Amino acid sequence: MAVLRQSQSVENKHKLSNTLRNWLPILHSSLSDLGEAMEPFVSANPVVEVKSGYEEDFEKKIPKKIVSGSGVNNSRTEQIEALTIQSKSLYEVLDEQLEAPLFPTPISQEIAQFVVANLDENGYYEGESDEFCQEHNIDLDAFEKVRLRFAHIEPMGIGAKDLSESFLFQLDNSEISNEAYPLGVEMINDLQNIHSYSNREHFSEVMHIISTFKNPPNIEYQEDSSHVVPDLMIYFNDEQQIEVKLNDAYYPAINIDTSYGVEHDFVSQKIKEAKSLVDALEMRKATLYKVGLMIVEYQYDFFIGGQIMPLTLKTLADEFGHNPSTISRAIANKYIACDRGVLAMKDFFTTAIDEDVSNAAIKEFLVGLVKAESREKPLSDMKLLDLIQEKFKVKMVRRTIAKYRKQLNIAGSSERKKLYQLGLS
Incomplete structure (x- = not known):
């Protein structure tokens, strides 16, 4: 029995390694390129037949709550346009x-x-x-x-x-x-x-x-949405609850021809490989669905009209037990369709000063401070630094404030004072 258990363990490990080997390129590809990513596995396997998900109309597969909108009267059918080519x-x-x-x-x-x-x-x-x-x-x-x-x-x-x-x-x-x-x-x-x-x-x-x-x-x-096919749809259902739905109807369908004689080792091996390809496709769906659930959890405010909150790839990587670089490749070229348009998954992740504060939030606050400052006595970089550190409870240095100013095309305090006096700002 011990020998049998060892044999089963080796077989399961082999199946998992095959699945993982197939899973990574399938996970990293965009939904529109998924068929191309699967081609090397399919071309060498005579028992596999793949039917493209492109053969059906994409718009028919999108939940009606997105296509029809949710309470906004829009003569240009903006919700449909958000999911099609601009x-x-x-x-x-x-x-x-x-x-x-x-x-x-x-x-x-x-x-x-x-x-x-x-x-x-x-x-x-x-x-x-x-x-x-x-x-x-x-x-x-x-x-x-x-x-x-x-x-x-x-x-x-x-x-x-x-x-x-x-x-x-x-x-x-x-x-x-x-x-x-x-x-x-x-x-x-x-x-x-x-x-x-x-x-x-x-x-x-x-x-x-x-x-x-x-x-x-x-x-x-903001970006060309040509050939963009979202992996996930996030929308409010009739009970006003957020739902995450995989665009699984757009996935290629894999058919395994088992009419060959399975007693032949070659055929048996190809059927195993085909099944591991199916498993890899299911792992892709499960992984991206979990990413969608986490995005909703961390970015709930965005879906009800607020701003995108700080979220690092490390947070997601820790949840999955993967390296952040793996997660980065996993979300690359992936898109989410929601009531506010089609967005790249990477847009939900912001560079962070620490685990709670994004540089995007700090830049937005900095712009607000400058807009509201006294024209007779504009805020110096040191004063801006103090206000930002007090607001966000983070430690920064003055040169970071200067860098953000330049990125935002905001002049220094002395230059701003001159512009104010000239009535040019």
Whole structure:
């Protein structure tokens, strides 16, 4: 019996090693390239037949809660477009809308074009409005009235000055009830403390509506989504609970022909190899599904309308018992479809100063500090350092603040003071 147990152990170990050998290239490939990754295993195995998952219509396989949207009236069917190829650039889409009835006059169209020309990489407006108004001899109120018409063009939220205004733009175009709307405005204007409103009537409705908003507003256009097929769909079901669904219907189907005589060693070996390929495919599904569950656990705030929180690859690697480099390759070229668009899995992982604070969060806070600073006495790098360390409870050095400033195109305090005095900033 001892000999038998040893034989079974060796056989199981051999099967597992074969599966793992197949699993790594299958795991590392994107869903759209999965068939190509399997080709070396399939071409050398006469008992295996693979049917491509591409032979069916992709959109038919996406949960209706994503395709139909979740409460946002959108004549351009934005939820479907979020899962298909973007055929036009952001600027082409905007240019088509810079005309009557929203922008009926030459000056209104010029203002609209100025706003579009001064969008940052996230779709927020950061132009020098005062300078434009002086050049065209109009007052700032007139300029703002035209800019605020961007609340009615797509993508929704574009042209807003910040996240809160972008969400207000999107709120005005949502199907929120009249009763819940005032609370929605109140919560959006106090996003930092959004969960403190949980005991208010209509809180659930507002949170559900906010979860459909795009953040940033140009998220669908930030990278070319051509040939992108998401591995996972994350969406709210009818009970308003988040669900994670594998796009398993898009996987290749593996058929094993067992009509050959299994008494032949060659055939028997090929059938074992084919079964290990099936096991490897199932391991890929299980691994990515677990990644999806962890992303929902750590990034829940994002799916209800908030920011992506700090999450390191090491956290995920520790959960799986793998090296972070293995996890990095595993999430490469993998995508998640949700109500807020199609995002690369890597986007949910941020570089961290420590386990709790991301450099993205610190940069965002730094920008806020500079925007709110006194024009007579701008904040020095040392003062910025003190405020950041106090806010995030981390230890940093002044040169890191200087580096972040340069990355954000923010001048030093003395230079900013000169710009303020000249009215150029």
